[in-house]
Amino acid sequence: MDDLKNKLSTITIPSNNIRFRRHPIQGYMLIWLDTKIDKSNDDFKDILAQLQNIVNIVNMFTEVDQCIDFLNEIKSMKAFLIVNGNIDEETVSLIHDHPQLQAIYILCEAISYHEEWTKQLPKIQDISLLFAESALNISDTIGVLFQIYIDPSVTSTPYADIRTNSYFETEEEILFSMHSVFRIGEINKLNESNLLYQINLQLTADDDVQLRTLTKRIQKETEHERGLERMGVLLLSIGQFNKAEDFYNILLERTSDQNTKAHYYNQLGYVKDEQGDYKNAIEYYEKAIEIR
Numbered sequence: 187m188d189d190l191k192n193k194l195s196t197i198t199i200p201s202n203n204i205r206f207r208r209h210p211i212q213g214y215m216l217i218w219l220d221t222k223i224d225k226s227n228d229d230f231k232d233i234l235a236q237l238q239n240i241v242n243i244v245n246m247f248t249e250v251d252q253c254i255d256f257l258n259e260i261k262s263m264k265a266f267l268i269v270n271g272n273i274d275e276e277t278v279s280l281i282h283d284h285p286q287l288q289a290i291y292i293l294c295e296a297i298s299y300h301e302e303w304t305k306q307l308p309k310i311q312d313i314s315l316l317f318a319e320s321a322l323n324i325s326d327t328i329g330v331l332f333q334i335y336i337d338p339s340v341t342s343t344p345y346a347d348i349r350t351n352s353y354f355e356t357e358e359e360i361l362f363s364m365h366s367v368f369r370i371g372e373i374n375k376l377n378e379s380n381l382l383y384q385i386n387l388q389l390t391a392d393d394d395v396q397l398r399t400l401t402k403r404i405q406k407e408t409e410h411e412r413g414l415e416r417m418g419v420l421l422l423s424i425g426q427f428n429k430a431e432d433f434y435n436i437l438l439e440r441t442s443d444q445n446t447k448a449h450y451y452n453q454l455g456y457v458k459d460e461q462g463d464y465k466n467a468i469e470y471y472e473k474a475i476e477i478r
Contacts, residue, residue: 214288215243215263219253220270240319241266250277260286268293268313282307289315319382328381334360334368335388342392343367362389367397418453422460431457448477 216237223246224230238244243263247253250273257265267290269278278290291313318329336345344363352359371386390397407423408416414437421430431454438450455470 214241214266215245215260216241216266216268217253217256218244218246218268219248219250219273220246220268220293221248221250221273222270223248237268254281257281257284257287264288266291278310279307282309291315315376315382328383331376331382331384333384333386335371335386336360337389337391340389340391343389345389367394369394369396415449422453422456425460427457427460431461444477448474451477 218234218237225246234244245256247256263286265284265287267281267287269290270293273292278292281287282290287309290307290310292310293313314331318331343366345366346361348359348361367390368387369390371388373386374384376382376384404420408419411419418430418433418437421427421433434450434453434457438447438454441447441450451470451474455467455474458464458467458470
């Protein structure tokens with residue numbers, strides 16, 4: 187084991203390189219196998235920094251035999267394995283059935299090249315799942331993986347492939363316009379033992395009949411309001427009273443105009459009335475009347 191530790195390269199990236207912080211998964215380690223890795227590459231450092239926000243321990247190998255030996259030494263901890271696309275099918279198949287190995291993620295742009303043979307190995311998963319699974323270590327949260335479907339023939343909703351322009355060259359980033367609307371499709375549970383879901387989204391077009399009908403209905407429901415107040419009315423109309431209460435309290439804190447405050451108190455009174463909290467409803471109504 188000492189020989190393995192000497193051969194093992196574990197890299198720590200300064201915290202100022204980390205793009206976002208998560209709570210690392212306890213009791214797990216991440217193993218990264220790449221025979222052609224360049225540790226001085228900025229993209230590599232960025233990916234590693236993100237991974238270290240998911241698991242505390244990131245072990246790296248450039249030799250297949252060393253990686254297999256290390257896996258055989260693991261007894262108590264569970265492991266995730268990331269392999270580069272240059273690792274062949276035979277090697278992955280050999281590693282796949284190791285009892286401590288929970289999942290394998292292939293880091294490769296040429297997904298279609300590996301698509302067929304990976305179907306026979308159930309531990310192989312999409313790299314995006316690793317980030318979604320990291321949410322499971324935070325109490326009262328679930329992991330969600332959004333999969334977006336785009337119809338290239340839809341031209342009314344602009345989007346752009348910015349892989350060649352993004353600062354992070356290894357990420358396949360798609361930029362959507364601010365007004366993009368997605369229809370929620372299937373919601374599938376990915377793991378029976380954990381709260382991990384995949385939500386399929388479909389990019390809609392501006393001439394989508396259902397979207398246009400919904401837009402007209404929202405405009406009608408909020409036609410007498412202006413600005414952010416439209417959101418409050420919309421929340422009330424769809425019965426989201428808890429969210430409407432939070433929203434109007436935020437608006438109340440942001441205004442100094444007395445007439446506007448009276449309106450917000452009246453709306454909060456309506457919220458409490460609908461929630462069955464009549465005592466507080468009366469208090470809000472009285473505050474509105476006092477101002478007016």
